[in-house]
Amino acid sequence: MSSTSDRAPDPRPARTRAAIFAAARDLTSVDGEVTVNALAKRAGVSRAAFYSHFSGLDDLMGAMFQQMFDAAWERGRAYAAEKQSLQEAVQFGFGMFVAYVERHHAFLRGALDWKFSHRTYLILADTMTKLHGEALTRLGDRVPVRQRTESAGRSIAGSELAFAAQWLVETEQQAAAGEALDATSLLETILIFVPSWYTGIGPEDPIAAAELLALCRTAAADEAAEG
Template structure:
């Protein structure tokens, strides 16, 4: 008889977590008040199963947001680091972020109305700040003196999230009407307002937002969503 350590890991916890994530992604502002019970029911899991993975809605929203932006930035870096300049990689990193926002509009717009705390938001900011810090470390001497530190990264993160927030609100009615959303203009705004020494895009330079978005959308299509299976109840 095989020992406990030789047995294959139980796939049910991962499926349960994936089901909860999928249920959360489907949220929209029209769903009304969101509770653990309602979300667990939508995911097809028990309340106990929900709490075995998350301390509450606040914890779930933090995990979802961090997962999205981590995946967006990491995938953008994979796409753009193959022989391209670091500044071009930064452009694709922003592109993956915006493409992720475009695809997950319903979840992100619904999350704006959820009662998650400022601490959750700051965890997200901290995560994005570290990612920008990694990119700036690779830029080396291209970073102007007295810039590129944590304060600079936080400033970029705050501005980016402010533009994302505005786009989510402004396109809410389009989403409700079933119109296809296009976040190309959002990417143009992000790249135009980010420091030129960071993106390599000068004030008068054209921005290849449509090209970047096409590549990033295709990358997301290829990656797909996390797999779902039979959750544990």
């Protein structure tokens, strides 16, 4: 007779969490205000089930971003292994971030109106800072001596978030009208203003943002299908 410890883990919590993620990802600009009730209804779960996984909408967004960061970082590592260039992997990481923002515009634009605590924003910024910090460490001597600190990663993460938030606001009416969104300009802006020693893109070098974003859209879609 099998013991309790031999039983397969209950798949229901994982299914509930996945359903909530899917509900948030599938939001459109006509769905109205983003609330726990609306997300739970779309996901086919109860409010209690939602709160058994997330403390609120800010916690949900943090979890979704963390999932995206982890996936983008792993994809970036694989891309670096293929291309033999960490700086190309850095570019790919920015592309994955922008592809995610473009794909989940409605959810993220709605998130800008939520009453986030300052601590929630700091957790998000800290996560991005750590990811950039790992890349900066790997770059080694290519990082200017005076910028070999955590502040370099925090500066990059902060500008990345600010540019993304501005793009979400600027394209709100376009999304509401049902027009297709193209975040190529967002990716190009990020790559222009991030230090050239980080991306390997010189001040006068062409920026193939459209091609990079097309590649990252495919990767992001594959990630969503797998998740």
